[in-house]
Amino acid sequence: MTQLPHAKLYIDGQIRDASDQGMFDVINPWTGEVAGTAADATHQDVDAAIAAARRAFDEGTWSDPAHRSDRVAALTRLRALFEENKDRLIELARKEAGAALAAVGMAHVDNANVGWDDYLAVFDQVTWEKDLGTRDFRGFESHRKVVYEPVGVVAAITPWNVPHYVNVGKVVAALLAGCTVILKPAPDTPGMGAIWGELADQAGLPAGVLNVVFGADPAAAGEQLVSDSRVDLISFTGSTPVGKRIMEVGARTLKRVFLELGGKSAKIVLDDAPNFAMECAQSILVFHAGQGCAVQSRLLVPHSRMEEAKAGLKAAYAGFTEKWGDPDEPTHIMGPVVSQKQMDRVMSYIELGLKEGATLLAGGKARPDKGGGYFIEPTCFVDVNNSMRIAQEEIFGPVLVVIGFDDDADAVRIANESAYGLSGGVVSADEHRAEAMARRIRTGSVSVNGGMCIAGDLPFGGFKGSGMGREWGLAGIEEFLDSKVIAVRKAA
Template sequence: MTVLPDAKLYIDGVVRDAEGGKTFDIIGPWTGASVGVAADASAADVEAAIAAARRAFDHTDWSTNTALRVDLVQKLYDLFDANRDRLSDLARNEAGAAMGAVGRAHVDMAMDGFADYIRIFPKVEWEKDYGVRPAFGFDHDRKAVREAVGVVAAITPWNVPFYVNVGKVAAALLAGCTVILKPAPNTPGMGAIFGEFAAQLSFPAGVLNVITSEDPALVGEMLVADPRVDLISFTGSTGVGKRIMEKGAATLKRVFLELGGKSAKIVLEDAPNFQMEIASSMLVFHAGQGCAVQSRLLVHKSRYAEAVAILKGAYAAFSEKWGAFDEPTHIMGPVVSQRQKDRVMSYIELGQQEGATLIAGGKAATDKGGGFFIEPTCFADVTNDMRIAQEEIFGPVLVVIPFEDDEDAIRIANDSAYGLGGGVASADLDRAMKIARRVRTGTMSVNGGMSIAGDIPFGGYKASGMGREWGVEGIEEFLETKLIAVRL
């Protein structure tokens, strides 16, 4: 049943169909059936978008007309703000967001971040004076200036698509870049709406382009290989991130990569309100489909059995509190696709084969309808060398690992290819801060501190990526530094 508007391409200032009118179905995670159609771009469509973005950067004043950029980005924010209900429909029907999740990461948090970008944009330093220095008998006055990097390809995922689209598109436009947005095949409408609104606001032709495609690789491969694209900003899996680095090397393309995670939450034996700390660690928000979710729960061995008992009770109490499309209190719905469901279920089977103890869930939830539902799942008796503790599952699967002391907790947390998020809970703030400083990860939450917001930088260490999104640093990712020296 079609419930969403058609997702069209937006190329060179025009909202249009793909070459030959080709389309593909958008499959709704709640039903497993089509909820709309999207334009299926051809190689010629991608070529047209790249050419338009290059032309707009090289032959218009977009990169230097700061007042125009700020005005249009503000108007784009205002238009999205007036259409939050439509954004909610897209998040629910394309990404499978539960109603209680829409008001958090999917729409409201994204809009807060959008507003943060506009608010902090004046803090970007466009010039830096290095002063006068004598050399070779003359004085030389040195100044660094910042300028837009050029054409940006933003390749975005399906889990929280509007949030990530804003994080890339708003920052790049404010920086003075032109943009080609390539949303994931599962969530094309949340990308197409950027083109629709840009057209309504009469954005200069070519400044923003949106390409949707059923093929998960065609558009991205073209964007990464093309020398007219100056920077790739990618959020997604580590495997694809590695391929982008490899293929982008031929043109020495700049890359920003926000990749996978297997983040650890460390709960010390003195954690305040221990029961709530453990119970709130259930991995259920948006069915665990988040790169920075804390999917490894590390608990001091002296309270490990207590923690497992708390989790059993918490999961049992939660069993009837998820999976209803129209229930505003629910924060968990289906996973995004049959492919993702199969992947997550294979990890649940693997965890049992590895010898972990299944204390909650573990099955497909067939009573929820025809969509892609998996029960909230938790494994105890997990060791950190198990694959379910090392590999990103990207589903509602929590693993619980005991540790001996602070040093052991730090060792386990760092014994991972990833380094994106994490947390620590303790009544001793100094102790918690010492641990937070030693965990090799891009963000750390101490006693529930909010480590992700639009006005602060976000990104990872190791296989979790490179560069930072959000905050002033997120805008600066799209700038080059030019040093100008004048002989006096």
């Protein structure tokens, strides 16, 4: 594989290296070798980005209601540039995030760009002002209205798993709302952030409206952004422990915090599901090596049909044995996990599952024969109790756990017996039965019989430990608005 171009910062309209010329290596998950280099932002660089975003919001025209159409025009130009550079996005997704070719055509690039179009399509539906009419108060009347304004400076802290998708979800919504943004991508995927600076410059975004910083330390720049009083809102996607840390630090300056965190989503296959064994077989957790917050990593099936479920899954995993892990195969949806650190984490959970008494139905091994990168076999545990750690903790790898239930109420109990609540699914021949169960599951989105519950025009977010706030669609733009009441006393 060829090397990636050096990833540079973008601060106050300037594409540049770190102030001390520091840089770090970017590792290719397929090979375990250096794929490129990136600027290692200093404290001073992050400070400059915050100052630029603050100045652009307070003194520029970007947030001005009179310039909303200019924002749309600029984001439309930027969208066209991302389309022109689609091949570069694909290369970055492959070499930074370890995306397989078929996965690139889905969540990594194409779905992200479609979501961008959805944002532009729903922008006209944003409510900027509500007239609440006149009301008498102690002998005089006031005419009241609510106006909706951009929050201010936004720090968008994004993960490595599907970086372009999450970058679009945060940055485009915040910019359309009239906020200014500092984008801080993960150190594993800096190039997916650097391209925003390069193309924003070409699209003619005013200096300071969008800034991009990243560094080798996964936490340093984020801590600085979260603790700085000039930043008004933190939008973070990542792990629940880090989300809790952001809430803690952000509270010191009373920041608004939007968190899209982990998940341990359950897919419930009911006893009357058509093609029951096939439905279970299709639940194998292989897309992007299971590195998705909304993946359905717990499969719940009736005890009465557990053996059918096991047989279907065993056949599915056996059939998938050689259908993953080739970086040049256009049909593959699964490659390596992103890093050695992530590989060690996933393998530790596989060892834990065996110690907890679960039965390994498939996989469970590292696969160095696939290459020098971070390959783990698609793995499935059965005979799992929902109290086991492998059933309760987010593994973020290609590991499915299968749990039995007695009846509908038991299935709902198990699905809800989790610290998380991000997504899920219910499958049944009876649509009304399935939807009734979906309404009882405490989670942000539920797929009934394969319905697409995650899309660019739909609000996305979680309950409980999966976070707060919503991304995408109209709700995604509204996350970056604040309301202000204006009351005018009417003359007698």
